[in-house]
Amino acid sequence: MGPTAKDMDALVSRGYEHGFVTEIETDVIPPGLSEDVIRQISLLKNEPHWVLDYRLKAYRHWLTMTPPAWASVHYPPIDHQAISYFAAPKKKPTLDSLDDVDPELLRTYEKLGIPIEEQKALAGVAVDAVFDSVSVATTFRENLAEAGVIFCSISEAMHDHAELLQQYLGSVVPHTDNYYAALNAAVFTDGTFVYVPKGVRCPMELSTYFRINAQNTGQFERTLIVADAGSHVSYLEGCTAPQRDENQLHAAVVELVAMDDAQIKYSTVQNWYPGDEQGRGGIYNFVTKRGDCRGDRSKISWTQVETGSAITWKYPSCLLRGEDAIGEFYSVAVTRGRQQADTGTKMIHIGRNTRSTIVSKGISAGEGNQAYRGLVRMAQKAENARNHTQCDSLLIGDRCGAHTYPYIEVRNPSAHVEHEATTSKISEDQLFYCRSRGISEEDAVSLIVNGFCKEIFNELPMEFAVEAQKLLAISLEGAVG
Amino acid sequence: MLLSIRNLKAEVDGKAILKGVDLEVRPGEVHAIMGPNGSGKSTLAHVLAGRDGYDVTDGEVLFEDQDLLALAPEERAALGLFLAFQYPVELPGVNNTHFLKEALNAQRRARGESELDSVAFLKLVREKMQLVSMKPELLKRQVNAGFSGGEKKRNEILQMAVFEPKLAVLDETDSGLDIDALRTVSDGVNALRSPDRAVIMVTHYQRLLDYIEPDFVHVLAGGRIVRSGDKSLAKELEQRGYAWLSDGEAA
Amino acid sequence: MSAADVIATDVTRVLADGLAHAGGAAANDALHAVRERGAERVRALGLPERRQEAWRYTSLGFLQRADYRPFMDGPFSELQMSDIEDLLLEGHQGPRLVFVNGHYAPALSTPGRSGDGLRVSTLAASGADALPADFDQIAAHGHVFSALNAALAADGALIEVTPGTELSDPIDVLHVAVGADEPVIFHPRHLFVIGQGARAALIERYASLGDSVYFNNVLLEIAVADGAQLRHECLQQESPLAQHLDDLNVQLGAGSTYRYTLAALGGEWSRCDITLRFAGEGASAELNGLMLARDGQLNDVHLDIDHAVPACSSRETFKSILDGRGRVVFDGRIRVARDAQKTDAALANHNLMLSRAAEVDTKPTLEIFADDVKCSHGTTVGELDKDMLFYLRSRGIAEPAGKRMLCQGFAEDVLHNFDDAAMRARAAHLLDQRLARSSE
Numbered sequence A: 001m002g003p004t005a006k007d008m009d010a011l012v013s014r015g016y017e018h019g020f021v022t023e024i025e026t027d028v029i030p031p032g033l034s035e036d037v038i039r040q041i042s043l044l045k046n047e048p049h050w051v052l053d054y055r056l057k058a059y060r061h062w063l064t065m066t067p068p069a070w071a072s073v074h075y076p077p078i079d080h081q082a083i084s085y086f087a088a089p090k091k092k093p094t095l096d097s098l099d100d101v102d103p104e105l106l107r108t109y110e111k112l113g114i115p116i117e118e119q120k121a122l123a124g125v126a127v128d129a130v131f132d133s134v135s136v137a138t139t140f141r142e143n144l145a146e147a148g149v150i151f152c153s154i155s156e157a158m159h160d161h162a163e164l165l166q167q168y169l170g171s172v173v174p175h176t177d178n179y180y181a182a183l184n185a186a187v188f189t190d191g192t193f194v195y196v197p198k199g200v201r202c203p204m205e206l207s208t209y210f211r212i213n214a215q216n217t218g219q220f221e222r223t224l225i226v227a228d229a230g231s232h233v234s235y236l237e238g239c240t241a242p243q244r245d246e247n248q249l250h251a252a253v254v255e256l257v258a259m260d261d262a263q264i265k266y267s268t269v270q271n272w273y274p275g276d277e278q279g280r281g282g283i284y285n286f287v288t289k290r291g292d293c294r295g296d297r298s299k300i301s302w303t304q305v306e307t308g309s310a311i312t313w314k315y316p317s318c319l320l321r322g323e324d325a326i327g328e329f330y331s332v333a334v335t336r337g338r339q340q341a342d343t344g345t346k347m348i349h350i351g352r353n354t355r356s357t358i359v360s361k362g363i364s365a366g367e368g369n370q371a372y373r374g375l376v377r378m379a380q381k382a383e384n385a386r387n388h389t390q391c392d393s394l395l396i397g398d399r400c401g402a403h404t405y406p407y408i409e410v411r412n413p414s415a416h417v418e419h420e421a422t423t424s425k426i427s428e429d430q431l432f433y434c435r436s437r438g439i440s441e442e443d444a445v446s447l448i449v450n451g452f453c454k455e456i457f458n459e460l461p462m463e464f465a466v467e468a469q470k471l472l473a474i475s476l477e478g479a480v481g
Numbered sequence B: 001m002l003l004s005i006r007n008l009k010a011e012v013d014g015k016a017i018l019k020g021v022d023l024e025v026r027p028g029e030v031h032a033i034m035g036p037n038g039s040g041k042s043t044l045a046h047v048l049a050g051r052d053g054y055d056v057t058d059g060e061v062l063f064e065d066q067d068l069l070a071l072a073p074e075e076r077a078a079l080g081l082f083l084a085f086q087y088p089v090e091l092p093g094v095n096n097t098h099f100l101k102e103a104l105n106a107q108r109r110a111r112g113e114s115e116l117d118s119v120a121f122l123k124l125v126r127e128k129m130q131l132v133s134m135k136p137e138l139l140k141r142q143v144n145a146g147f148s149g150g151e152k153k154r155n156e157i158l159q160m161a162v163f164e165p166k167l168a169v170l171d172e173t174d175s176g177l178d179i180d181a182l183r184t185v186s187d188g189v190n191a192l193r194s195p196d197r198a199v200i201m202v203t204h205y206q207r208l209l210d211y212i213e214p215d216f217v218h219v220l221a222g223g224r225i226v227r228s229g230d231k232s233l234a235k236e237l238e239q240r241g242y243a244w245l246s247d248g249e250a251a
Numbered sequence C: 001m002s003a004a005d006v007i008a009t010d011v012t013r014v015l016a017d018g019l020a021h022a023g024g025a026a027a028n029d030a031l032h033a034v035r036e037r038g039a040e041r042v043r044a045l046g047l048p049e050r051r052q053e054a055w056r057y058t059s060l061g062f063l064q065r066a067d068y069r070p071f072m073d074g075p076f077s078e079l080q081m082s083d084i085e086d087l088l089l090e091g092h093q094g095p096r097l098v099f100v101n102g103h104y105a106p107a108l109s110t111p112g113r114s115g116d117g118l119r120v121s122t123l124a125a126s127g128a129d130a131l132p133a134d135f136d137q138i139a140a141h142g143h144v145f146s147a148l149n150a151a152l153a154a155d156g157a158l159i160e161v162t163p164g165t166e167l168s169d170p171i172d173v174l175h176v177a178v179g180a181d182e183p184v185i186f187h188p189r190h191l192f193v194i195g196q197g198a199r200a201a202l203i204e205r206y207a208s209l210g211d212s213v214y215f216n217n218v219l220l221e222i223a224v225a226d227g228a229q230l231r232h233e234c235l236q237q238e239s240p241l242a243q244h245l246d247d248l249n250v251q252l253g254a255g256s257t258y259r260y261t262l263a264a265l266g267g268e269w270s271r272c273d274i275t276l277r278f279a280g281e282g283a284s285a286e287l288n289g290l291m292l293a294r295d296g297q298l299n300d301v302h303l304d305i306d307h308a309v310p311a312c313s314s315r316e317t318f319k320s321i322l323d324g325r326g327r328v329v330f331d332g333r334i335r336v337a338r339d340a341q342k343t344d345a346a347l348a349n350h351n352l353m354l355s356r357a358a359e360v361d362t363k364p365t366l367e368i369f370a371d372d373v374k375c376s377h378g379t380t381v382g383e384l385d386k387d388m389l390f391y392l393r394s395r396g397i398a399e400p401a402g403k404r405m406l407c408q409g410f411a412e413d414v415l416h417n418f419d420d421a422a423m424r425a426r427a428a429h430l431l432d433q434r435l436a437r438s439s440e
């Protein structure tokens, strides 16, 4: 699990030696951003006209915006003209089954810890793998089609499900929402579209693995999941990236819509390249994720395990509009080395009897710095709404930082908000106790940290929980001592 | 008649809990209500005291010929109805003595009686404290906040002793008491017994009935009083449990 | 941008007016320099905007409703003891310094003799004497109002408790505001220095005679030296039309103890900015506050607790009760600096909403850069507990009285920290009055 940076380099260069990339040659639009570039992207992707219009509208708005400065993360200004906004395989292979996928590619995924075959066999997971921004493999389509579930790339949806896409795209995160959301709306390359029809329980966990591969290519994924009345769906997102010297920008947008009685569970394990010990390289992960509980009794649950990226800036949020709607946010974030994370959630209670739960566990080691930033808003109409927030930070070492910035805005007296936060370190007593029972210091730390995060791991689907625990152990290797 | 409950039906969140309860209590009587967990005993007590959240869908409750259900909780208290809670509520920051005095005087005012001044009040409380052998320092503390389970129950009985209600409804006041406490609580109740007062005790244990001898024992099951008798019924329940009763009901 | 322009000109106008009014330079060079710096800072800062984090929830709309003028009449000499009789603390023995519209009123004050371990003077009277060494060394001047005070402060108490002294009685600093025909602004500025190992108690009070519009822009600097102890109790009962800003700056030496209790009850707009810095190891601070916000009132507390050195502890508990369209803002920040190991800090904020139209915005933040620390915060917002209310009613206490009792219980947590019995009684009485009025 979790290849080292060296493995990754070796892997990538071996890929070249073996003609790995010549088979799936990358077609890159030269760096730079302009209306022309956007038109070119749209043309290359053979998009309908309304998509181009949407992109241009977003781009023009983006030009009027400035990057957010309020988060407690620090990085040099990003030169958006130095980024290449499109990379696609020249030949898009048409795949009927997993067997048709390039075995080299499959091996790459395996090395990266993403054994599609195993996943398929073990868990019955449908996988829509994104390689350099464009989908190259989609499985389990038939099974899903039988249930009436649409699971495809956004590009496909533009043609095959134009009406649905047009109805929902940008309806949760408008292109005006924030700087990075606007950028994404202008240049999004591809992503995933899921539609679960009325009353359908999606027969399997849906999963997409992202991977950033080509140098200097920003990733602008876009995910849209619509759960119609009474439907249920669980979606898994995970990603890993090989080492690169230059910072790579990832500005994804995820939109979820849950209608009456619908439930969406969105789980993320994120372990992109965090940069080296000096803080060089590493991914900038600036993501806008928002769920809209439009229907009564709808439920959206975000679970995230964030161990990677040089900088993480994300606040998966819930708009609780329907009555009795439920929003949940469960998060584990690890920062070490020079990693910075500013993450949290927003729970906007609008409907009556809406409920939300926030559990955030932050672990800082080395010179890592992280902030929990959360907003709980009880609107005037949110009669009897409830929120409970628990924010715990664990500090490992004396050079790291942990910060908590909760914003609580209450406009309704019958609403109840409770917020608790604690900060602690792994105590000498705990470590000694473990060691006196024969457990090595490193294992003891891992044991204690896993205990600290238990509540969150319990929210993850089984196979993901195992992976997350391993990831946590790897990311904390050598953190103590 | 002090209290008469006729065909009382009540729901919580649309779920029927009391399904036609009939009960008559005359001054001077002690009634014990027993019954399986979840059968509606506390619900009955709460409906009598006027707690929100219960919909009375049918029936009536008369307290000295007045329509009890039309009254606010504080009006019921002033009339002489007292509920010792199964789970007494904690009131952080509210001083116990202050609370007792405010409550007593509010009841007295509502009845057109003169208020007790601090001296008279303290004298009364001290007297009653002895009756329930409560540690004096508990009076200086906040109402029930941080009290042990047994201390809370004693505090309820102290309130009862101070208010001298016409009808005391004791919801499992014996649960969680040690043997000495059970005795003092019983003494407190017995001291209150008089020809013009009555007591309804909700309990699960025969033992309490050894200390406070009931005139009647009722079994509340499935939202109805399924059996009434004298204290020998309690002995029978102790031996045979409740199943034979509800089986009989179902048949 | 026109609205912002109106405000911006307003503050520079206030500065210009104030400077013109002050008439010439301060007698004291050091004070003159402080004023110059203040004026520069006012010009540089301008009025805060909502975009600034510290002003995100604090509306400054009142600046557009009233045009504040400097208070022209100098020390308000007309007032007599009989006018402030109601404001005197029962049984108070210690020194009393009364400030009327920001100016020291000798006729109303009993400062006691200097000596006996206590040095008392006033800013206006300091003349050519050297200012205490700590003057202007503690204030952070984080916003324009503090800078405005620095530029324009005409008077205030300068109090030093000499090392090792144990004062038996608290020092009462009473601010009395007397309405003028037009809205006025004044800038009292105080310094309290508690010498090494000394013990003292300070009472800080704000009251008004009559309901008028004024802006009381206060600045306090407090230095508690190594091993010293200060008990600081503040009761704010400004006019319901007044604006009140209390910029409190505290610096704690090694092993010192500071205990602050606040009852912020009055004013139309009231804000306390409390900046507390641990400058020496092993010190401890306890801050408790009660805030009331009735209809149309904004009550705001900002805390900035800087655990700059190791092994200090702090406890902050702030509670609010809101009614009508009352608004409460609480922004509490605890910062633990790198290497400030063994810090122990706990921040709590609890808000009780009695009305449908009230608003609470609360932001308890932790910024932690050391690992061996114990830090926590807890926040709740909600209405009165229904079970509690039912319990009271089942004991014969009607709903309005029951609500009052529960509110008093809620406030008790803070009010019991008033060591001074007269202060405690006053605060409780004022709370009672307010609750009685709001349950009508």
Ligand SMILES: Nc1ncnc2c1ncn2[C@@H]1O[C@H](COP(=O)(O)OP(=O)(O)OP(=O)(O)O)[C@@H](O)[C@H]1O
Binding pocket: B012, B013, B017, B035, B036, B037, B038, B039, B040, B041, B042, B043, B044, B053, B086
């Ligand atoms: N607020 C409520 N919401 C939903 N159900 C309730 C509520 N209050 C009571 N009930 C249900 O009503 C039934 C009767 O409850 P009640 O408390 O009256 O039982 P009880 O006879 O006092 O039981 P016990 O002997 O355990 O005290 C239970 O099934 C309980 O779960």
Ligand SMILES: [Mg+2]
Binding pocket: B041, B042, B043, B086, B171, B172
């Ligand atoms: Mg019960």
